Amino acid sequence: MTFFFFCFVFCWEAYGQRELTGTVLEDGSEEPVFGAYVFFKSKEGETLQTAVTDFDGKFKITKPSAKQFIIEITYVGYKTLRKELSDNVEGDLGRFFVEDEGELLEAFEISAPVLSGEVKRDTVSFNASAYKTRPEADADELVRKMPGVIIQDGVIQVQGENVEEILVDGRPFFGDNPAAALKNLPAEVIDRIEFLDRQGDEAQLTGFDDGETVKTINIITKKGRRQGRFGKFYAGYGTDNNYNAGGNMNFFNEAQRLTILGLSNNINRQNFAADELAGAMGGDNRRGGGDGLSVGQQPGITRTNAIGVNFSDEYLDNKLKLSASYLFNDRDNVLNRNSSREYILPNDSLQLYNENRSNQNQSQNHRFNMRIDYRINDHHSLIIRPRLSFEKADALNQLEAINLFDRNNPISQNNNTTISTRENLNFGNSLTYRYRFNKPGRTFSTNIYTGAFNNLNRADLVAVNQNFVTGNLDSLIQFSDNRSSGMNYNVNFTVTEPLTEHAQLRANYRISNNASQTRQEVLRQEQETGIVRLDSTLTNEFDNVYQTQRMGLGYRYNKNNLRIFTDLGYEIADIDSDRIFPGFENTQRTFRNFMPRAVLTYEFNDMSSIRVNYRTNTDAPSIRQLQDVLDNSNPLQISMGNPELNQEYSHRVFTRFRRINPETNRSFMVFFAGSITNNFIGNETFIAPRDTLLQGDVFLSQGGQLSRPVNLDNFWNVRTYVNYGFPISAIRSNMNINSSLRVTNQPGIINGQKNNNTNTVISKGFVLSSNINRNIDFNLSSEGNYNMVRSSLQESLNNNFYQQRSRLDFFWNFAGGFFLSNNVNHLLYTGLGEDFDQSIWLWNMDLGFRFPPSRKAEIKLTVFDLLNQNVSINRNVTDVFIEDVRTQVLRQFFMVTFTYNLRRFGGVNMPL
Incomplete structure (x- = not known):
């Protein structure tokens, strides 16, 4: 069927659509101008078509249907070129020459600021x-x-x-x-x-x-x-055997580009995006990296070796564009952390939980992604995006945890050691195809996504549990083998049809299918006999299929400064889950929802615009959330799934007003975003009042907790943000002032009673950046967050606390090639309690020398944490507890580093 469909589509190739081409060159030098904007406008000024020039200064654009129109070419620093065209023009429009504005303003620009940009x-x-x-x-x-x-x-x-x-x-x-x-x-x-x-x-x-x-x-x-080699290489060694080495090398030859990155260190530089010295200061930053160069920042202290490669080029007269990147990351992480929780319980009752964790983790991660853009001809275009990742990790985790009535009265204690290994393989590929018909605005397109994953996780657990109330002491030795795999696809068909010169219709149909399987086998060693037996309570086999079908009809209107898009979709989603072991059980659910969407953009002028975006979406429960199997990897905090879960349905709105004046370097922006979710997948938590057996065989000690996901309403959040930027000419700097308000309401159930946990955060901050010269450079920023936590279940835990984070980067290049660089961070915590209220300074300093005459080589002495105050503390607020966390961080050290910067363009070495 697919073969005949593509044969049918390709037969349209003989009927070429009207395309206009041209070349934009710099007046005088006749060099091509890359990245110039080309607008085809009506005589009244309405934009009909747009394009951007390529490396050769060439552009290709669909011919407007108007009888007369104007071509307008703009580029920062050049005069805007306008020329009137008639309907009888065809094919190549020839060459267009743009004049450099700098020639006319040269004498004036000595005392006037450079034009900062345009909108x-x-x-x-x-x-x-x-x-x-x-x-x-x-x-x-x-x-x-x-x-x-x-x-x-x-x-x-x-x-x-x-x-x-x-x-x-x-x-x-x-x-x-x-x-x-x-x-x-x-x-x-x-x-x-x-x-x-x-x-x-x-x-x-x-x-x-x-x-x-x-x-x-x-x-x-x-x-x-755009033609040359440039990069940076560095190597440093310091006290406590700390080291830091790496670099990047770029080979540019117009469209063909190759970049190679490398790093090796034991000072927490885990990604190529890290600062020169990552202090692991403040909160727990675990930002993941999707399919790019990041593998997620791990807390603790990490030794890292990594290599990254990026390549891009163009072929077939710029019709085929290829870009690809690969990352290998090898990490050895040590984490020492302690945390204290205060649970939100009914009737103002009190329960505490303290935890000391020590983890060692070794991992290797490979990530590859590619993008292929192929504009086959005027009719056919294709985009292919394959992605592949593989991760292997070995870990040793040790945990000491205790539940308490209060600080002096313990309930139960757990000590456990887990040795685990995991292997994760993920693949995905997206193919987007478009066919453009003879009639302008009439297109057919399809997007096909296919993906697969295969994950393995093995863990050996040894745990000792003690109940201080009853005096009971028991141990647990178990071995688990968890395998999960799946395949999914998403196919979308779209047809667009012009209604008028300014209006267009879109119809689309999408079908997606996500099939996954999990196999968890748990063996337990009996205390009395030492015999290892299958634990049928924790062992399970589970298959899940989630399929959606969606049909939608959309309308787009574009005239002058107004753009409107509306769409109404109807979605049918089916969940079909089979629990194969222990005991067969089938769960089937069908969900039907209307999915409205609307986007409005209005441009008041070239500098000001407003955008309003409303949408709805659904989110299905994961296979883990649907499994009713127990997870006792921490015997004091046991979790399980819920096969009765429904999908989430959310309404989201985003509104933004923006005004930017590049001539004065002033900007103002305000936005509002909010969402509300029906059937939100939250948590139901049971805290055991006495020793309890779960499902007849799994022991939960007094004070321990069992949690499972449930559907809840009344989850919502809102956020508003304001930013104003302006220059301060007296100190030749730019200032950005921002303010925001964020409110989140998260529902949960604790021991059968519903709790709404509302967290309000009021933030104010500023960023001051110098614009003086190359010898003096500074950036000063600060942001303060005032947090208000409110619990509907236990008002005694209502809490206000304040966090402020400030940073100063200062660089001074003084006589003889010497330079001084400072990075000063300040963290202020108040309202967290006596043990956590702190004022922390992290001061890093560089003193170095650049060797003349090119000054591309330098040597510097670095002092990390000059004041020896670096710590990491963080507060987490959930619907069940309020938690304060301390994490081990990198402490003071000294390091000497040699750096060489390579700059060679057009066969000539360039100084810095």
Whole structure:
């Protein structure tokens, strides 16, 4: 069937759609201008079609249906070119020459600031030369100086929204890890930075804007830096046998680009996106990396060896574009942590839980992803995105846990040791195909995603449990083997049809299927005889199939400054679960839901716009959540699944107003986001008032807890964020002030009674970035969070606490090649209690020398934690407990590091 379908579609190739091409060149030098915006507009100024020039300055665009229209070409630092065209133009429009504005303003620019950028619809473009950085700065140091940008803990926010993708000259750079991409590209090769709401693959191919966007940074490199070799290499050794070595190397030849990264250290640099010295200061940052360069930051102290490779090129006269990246990461992690919990119980009763954990984990991780864009001809286009990851890990975990009535009266205690190994293999591939008919706006497209996974987890557990109330003492020795595997697919068919010059219709159908299997075998050694037997209570086999079908009809309207998209879908979802062992039991559920969606964007002018986005979505329970098998890996905290779970149904709304004036370097942005979820999958927790046997055989001591997922209503959250950016000319710096309010209400059930835990966070912060010169550079930031925790079940646990995090980065390059660099972090905690209220300073300092005349080689002395105060504390608030956590961190050391920066462009070595 698929074969005949593609044969039918390809027969349309003989009927070519009208395409217009052209080339944009720099006046005088006649060099191609890459990344210029090409607009086809009506005589009234309405945008009809848009395109962006490639490396050769060429563009291709669909011919508008209007009888007369205007071509408009814009590029930062160049005069806007406008030319009127008529309906009889065909094929190649020839060459267009744009003039450099700098020639006319040269005498004036000596005393005037460089134009910082411009705004074009959903894209904000900033001129890199308008922001001063130190000589060897990376791209992240440049980006953080721009209006509305905050970079913290490896997360990049642009005006309150997380950046999910980095492009370099329009092509993906190192998968989906933006922080890694910015950290490994020098600022000096950058011409400008674009912040944009990038459409999805299908929307880009069909031209039908469905409102699905990804916040993206596109880095446009300088024309003179697209051919050459550049990189950085470093090696350092310090006290306590600490070491840090690595580097990156880039080979650029216009469209063909190869980047190689490497690192080896024992000072917690676990990813290529990390700061020069990661202090593991403050909270527990476990941000995962999707399919990019990150493997998730582990708490504790980690030795890491890693290699990364990124490649991109273009073929077949730029019709075929390929990009790929690979990461290997080898880590040895040691974690020592202690935590204390206070449970939220009915009737103002009190129960505490203290835990000391010591873990050793060795892991190897491989990640590969690729993107292939193939514009076969004017009709056919194809995007293929395969992804593969494999992880293997061995761990030794030791746990000491105790339940208490109060600080002086223990209930029960558990000591256990677990030796485990796991292997996880995941594969996914996305294929997007589009066929464009002769009639402009009429397209057919399909997206086919296929995936598979195969996971293995083996664990040997030895536990000793003691009940202080009854005096009972028992032990547990068990061996578990858990295997899970599955396959899934998602197929989407979409047809778009123009209704009028400004309106378009979309119809789509999607079917998805997720089939998974788990096999858990648990053996227990009997205390009396030492015989190992199968534990039928903990052993299970489970098969699950979740299938959805969705039909939708969408409408898009685009005229002048107004864009509207609406869609109404209807979804049918089926869950078919079989418990094969112990005892066969089948669970079937069918869910039917209407899925409305609406997106409105209005541009008041070139600088101001508003966007409103409403959507609904569903989320199915995982196979683990559906299994009614017990997990006693921590005998004081046992969990199990619930085969009666229903899917979640959520309403979400997002509203953003933005005003950016690049000429004055001022920006203002405010957004509101909120969601409410029906059938939220929360937790039901039972805290045992006495020693209890679960399912007749699994022991739960007095004070221990059993939790399982249940469906609950009244889960909601709201967030509002305001950011204002402006220059301070007196100190030649840029200021960003932000404020936010976040409220989350999370329901739960504790010993049969419902609890609504409401957490309100009020935040205020600022970022001050210098824009002085290359010899003096500083960034000063601070953010304070006032937290208000309210429990409907136990008002005595209502709690207010305050956290403030501040940071100063200061660089001074003084006479003779010497430089001084300081990184000062301050953490303030109040309201957490006597043991956790602290004011912590983490001060890292570099004193170095760059060797003349090129100053590409340097040697520096680093002091980490100059004041010897580094600690890690964190507070977690859930529907069941309030927890304070301390984690072992890296302490003070001294290190000497040698660094060499390579800069060779056009066959010439370039100084820093």
